[in-house]
Amino acid sequence: MERLDQLLQQMRQRDPGEPEFHQAVETVLRALWPDIENREEIFAAGILDRLIEPERVIQFRVPWVDDQGVVRVNRGYRVQMNSAIGPYKGGIRFHPSVNAGVLKFLAFEQTLKNGLTTLPMGGGKGGADFDPKGKSEGEVMRFCQSFMTELQRHIGPNLDVPAGDIGVGAREVGYMFGQYKRLKNEFTGVLTGKGLTWGGSLLRPEATGYGLVYFVEEMLRQKGSGLDGMRVALSGSGNVAQYAMLMLVESGAKVLTLSDSSGTVVNEEGFTRDHWRALMTLKNEKRGRLSELAAEFNLKYLEGERPWANVSCDVALPCATQNELDEADAAALLKNGCYCIAEGSNMGCTADAVSLFRREKVLYAPSKAANAGGVSVSGLEMSQNSLRLLWTEGEVDEKLHAIMHAIHNACVKYGRDGDHVDYVRGANVAGFMKVAEAMLAQGVV
Numbered sequence: 442m443e444r445l446d447q448l449l450q451q452m453r454q455r456d457p458g459e460p461e462f463h464q465a466v467e468t469v470l471r472a473l474w475p476d477i478e479n480r481e482e483i484f485a486a487g488i489l490d491r492l493i494e495p496e497r498v499i500q501f502r503v504p505w506v507d508d509q510g511v512v513r514v515n516r517g518y519r520v521q522m523n524s525a526i527g528p529y530k531g532g533i534r535f536h537p538s539v540n541a542g543v544l545k546f547l548a549f550e551q552t553l554k555n556g557l558t559t560l561p562m563g564g565g566k567g568g569a570d571f572d573p574k575g576k577s578e579g580e581v582m583r584f585c586q587s588f589m590t591e592l593q594r595h596i597g598p599n600l601d602v603p604a605g606d607i608g609v610g611a612r613e614v615g616y617m618f619g620q621y622k623r624l625k626n627e628f629t630g631v632l633t634g635k636g637l638t639w640g641g642s643l644l645r646p647e648a649t650g651y652g653l654v655y656f657v658e659e660m661l662r663q664k665g666s667g668l669d670g671m672r673v674a675l676s677g678s679g680n681v682a683q684y685a686m687l688m689l690v691e692s693g694a695k696v697l698t699l700s701d702s703s704g705t706v707v708n709e710e711g712f713t714r715d716h717w718r719a720l721m722t723l724k725n726e727k728r729g730r731l732s733e734l735a736a737e738f739n740l741k742y743l744e745g746e747r748p749w750a751n752v753s754c755d756v757a758l759p760c761a762t763q764n765e766l767d768e769a770d771a772a773a774l775l776k777n778g779c780y781c782i783a784e785g786s787n788m789g790c791t792a793d794a795v796s797l798f799r800r801e802k803v804l805y806a807p808s809k810a811a812n813a814g815g816v817s818v819s820g821l822e823m824s825q826n827s828l829r830l831l832w833t834e835g836e837v838d839e840k841l842h843a844i845m846h847a848i849h850n851a852c853v854k855y856g857r858d859g860d861h862v863d864y865v866r867g868a869n870v871a872g873f874m875k876v877a878e879a880m881l882a883q884g885v886v
């Protein structure tokens with residue numbers, strides 16, 4: 442442990458002011474430690490030191506002109522974390538909270554997540570501190586074009602393939618792809634999450650939410666149960682939450698909550714397909730707030746609240762942003778009978794919340810396993826682009842199911858503890874082993 446504490450201390454000194462990155466690295470290394478502390482070859486090759494040091498961090502100015510003719514400047518980034526098992530791969534986030542530390546945590550997590558997917562993808566993440574909220578279509582387009590004008594120098598279909606994340610969906614991917622194509626004068630699969638008529642994959646929009654639900658089904662199967670009739674607390678109302686909600690409703694579960702950064706809407710009866718359709722229009726076309734959905738259907742709305750302490754549920758799925766479920770929320774969930782928690786959002790739970798779930802030995806799956814369906818179908822989009830083919834929805838869904846099943850098996854293999862599965866240990870060890878073996882084979886690079 443002394444060696445581990447030293448490593449963590451060095452990291453904190455070297456990268457001060459990056460609390461999310463520190464949290465991610467500490468959680469991973471502590472989970473891995475029992476499996477690697479006696480593997481001298483890992484230390485001799487500096488695998489851990491190299492794993493937590495990005496191969497490259499690109500920071501750039503993103504100037505654009507708003508609708509009033511005023512020049513605005515945002516800060517853009519791409520963290521190219523690790524390319525041991527394939528080209529850098531990971532989303533782009535547009536949110537005012539974006540900074541180098543947040544993107545390093547996301548790129549670090551992405552590296553291990555991609556290692557779990559069974560596909561050949563390295564880890565990366567990018568973004569900007571741009572807030573799309575309240576911006577016009579024209580402003581969003583000009584921002585995306587300016588962002589890509591710089592980013593295009595650093596990415597490519599065999600080098601680094603970005604996709605969406607918070608604040609970046611089909612619309613933004615379209616604007617960025619258009620600008621890339623114009624500047625490079627070539628049509629290549631440089632981004633995933635593309636539209637279906639221009640190189641996208643069926644099921645990519647659905648993949649993170651559907652994959653999360655498929656993973657939860659695997660977890661519940663361990664306990665001899667299924668989703669039918671389960672009471673589920675869900676947070677968020679963006680891409681991941683939308684498709685998790687749809688698949689849960691289709692599977693017979695009762696979805697009790699949705700949330701956005703302003704508050705939570707509660708429906709003790711369970712949301713229906715009609716609510717889902719209204720949510721899709723509200724969030725993806727009108728770009729409105731959840732309070733409007735509550736008003737439209739006369740549902741309970743809790744201003745400024747998160748879902749966790751406000752309903753009793755069997756399953757909790759954080760699907761909004763990092764650290765959105767803290768220790769007090771975790772305690773409230775357990776007190777109210779919740780026994781299965783899986784992260785749709787990257788690092789959705791704080792370190793204290795995770796410790797409590799692990800101590801209490803409830804089913805808890807970290808994001809790198811539970812939300813890997815999105816990047817997996819992105820990997821399948823890359824495969825289809827290389828083949829210049831479009832697979833059917835059935836073909837993609839079958840592959841997504843198989844990948845989530847394989848990830849679950851890997852977690853069980855490395856995380857079994859009697860009749861309990863420690864998914865934190867399982868997911869981290871499995872993802873790490875894949876990346877570490879490739880790094881060992883490739884020498885000190």
Ligand SMILES: NC(=O)C1=CN([C@@H]2O[C@H](COP(=O)(O)OP(=O)(O)OC[C@H]3O[C@@H](n4cnc5c(N)ncnc54)[C@H](O)[C@@H]3O)[C@@H](O)[C@H]2O)C=CC1
Pocket residue numbers: 605606607608609610649677678679680681682700701702703760761762763765785786787812813815816
């Ligand atoms: N889109 C994808 O394919 C994948 C997304 N993720 C993760 O899932 C999470 C959600 O991402 P998306 O649904 O794609 O983004 P999105 O932009 O479509 O939706 C984000 C949601 O989070 C909420 N939110 C954002 N910041 C918040 C805050 N500070 N407090 C409360 N709510 C907040 C928003 O209101 C919205 O409901 C993120 O953690 C993302 O990294 C993970 C894997 C893949």
Ligand SMILES: O=C(O)CCC(=O)C(=O)O
Pocket residue numbers: 530531532533551554602603604605606633787812813815816817819
């Ligand atoms: O589809 C992708 O490449 C990105 C997915 C992503 O950003 C994530 O898994 O967190």
